Amino acid sequence: MESDPKTLCFGEDVAFGGVFMCSRGLLDRFGRARVFNTPLSEQGIVGFAIGAAAEGYSPIAEIQFADYIFPAFDQITNEAAKYRYRSGGVYDVGGLTIRAPYGAVGHGGHYHSQSPEAFFTHIPGVKVVMPSGPREAKGLLLAAIREPDPVIFFEAKMLYRTAVEEVPEGDFMLPLGKARIAQAGTDITLVGWGQQVRVLELAAKEVAERDGISCEVIDLRTLVPWDIDTVAASVNKTGRLLVSHEAPLSSGFGAEVVSRITDRCFYALEAPPVRVCGYDIPFPLVYEPLYLPTARRVADAVRHTLQHS
Template sequence: MARMNLLQAVNNALTIAMEQDERVMVFGEDVGHFGGVFRATSHLQEKFGKPRCFNTPLTEQGIIGFANGLAAQGAVPVAEIQFGDYIFPAFDQIVNETAKFRYRSGGQFSCGTLTIRTPYGGGIAGGHYHSQSPEAFFAHCPGLKIVIPRDPYQAKGLLLASIRDDNPVLFMEPKRLYRASVADVPEDDFELPLGKADLVQEGRDITLVGWGAQVEILQKAAQMSLQDGISCEVIDLRSILPWDRLMVAESVMKTGRLLINHEAPLTGGFASEIAAAIQEQCFLYLEAPIARVCGLDTPYPLAHEKEYMPDEYKTYEAIKRTMTY
């Protein structure tokens, strides 16, 4: 075991993947000698050389188009989009090429070895072009997997599994936890299953569901709720495409209540999909309407970031409302 922050865990996972498979290559804006804007790829170019860790031009559509071609020809590319907000110029490549290549070729070609890493979310005073959470845009697209870790241990195990998975994976890293989250992480190679949620803590009264940095928010709100005698079950989805509907449904059938928290805006957020699916499956078990605690339906506000964030206080108030419905 070693103490690592989330950035170090990502770097460690990339190092292991590149050591074990010479087909793995890392590229993106400033990822080479500079190590990326957050230093997630520090020293990889020194260890593996420029052919396997290199800078690209500042063109996200070009990065993913290039990555698609490499993946289709047998390489294992790990492409970095410097901020989740910058992924939109590559949207066409990801949605119409990366995700559909296997389907449209009848299985003759695939971009399944491609992993796209990108930091997402707010909490760093980055303003509206460096704070967005775009996961729901891509959750609408069959052919992709979307994975979001909550801490260094999860980041390493999930990233290694993503790189080795036979499907293209969008791996979204909560940037406000890059250096804030520190944990004991095995130094050896290990993987965590994609598409399988993690039961963070058991409870009896209400199920709280989130992913990424918001899992810590749910844990804080659950702790606050204990003063009211409310026992919260906390689930980290880890993957939102596919998402672990079975674990969430079984939990809701036990507790009778569900609250979903995500940082992205409320309207059209992935909480809507979870709420619809659980309402359909667990309707007769629900004791209250499903609650959503999400970001606001506005561009991400720099001056009012604290007001925008779905923090533990908003979550705690929503828990109390749900319990007294």
């Protein structure tokens, strides 16, 4: 916002910092013309952001919870995603960034815990980014804001209060579409994004200590585009693949990863690829610990996969 006076930040309760305090202090620094609250209308928030982006602004629009992004689904799919294409490149909304907190938080229930990323990976024209920690969030968010295509930036609510790490000061970007090898390994490839990367790392530690299994953990960072080359190289080395996400199993993005990697690495696979995900039910409240793809569930799936000769 300091380097580009046309950058705007707005959404429900954003002016006082938002429910997660992510925009705290911005109003005092940049004023009400650039940092402001909106009505409780997700369709209106995204519609306004699309119009601002079409006029050369860089709007950072916040959907307070990703669960409530669905009223804006038409604006995203039929307007933002197609704007450049339908005008033959004359107009675009490339400065548009939509932030949305997603996923389990411990007590959110079925209206504040969903992971809707797979819906948006099916839409040509938008990019989908999901950071796995504070450092990743800063580098990827700055890259998303400067990206010449509209970006949906999903932030794991659980990480707001649980992830602590050093974050570079100043201007710092990470490339979109390039995965991160969070941990090197030789026996099986574990793929995740967002909060689930932390879960995979815990599972990898458990099976290493108890079973001597070496896991390679890959943080996709972005789902559109996703880094198939890095994942394929890992699977060609380990011969096994496990993909994990909080979203329901059926039609989750993990299915896309498994399908594409099976095409690319079929003859290198020593066992069927595995998905450890949420269940095909509404996100529960009191049964949240049973729903989530925990480190224990992942570790058990890793052990089972390694039983294949």
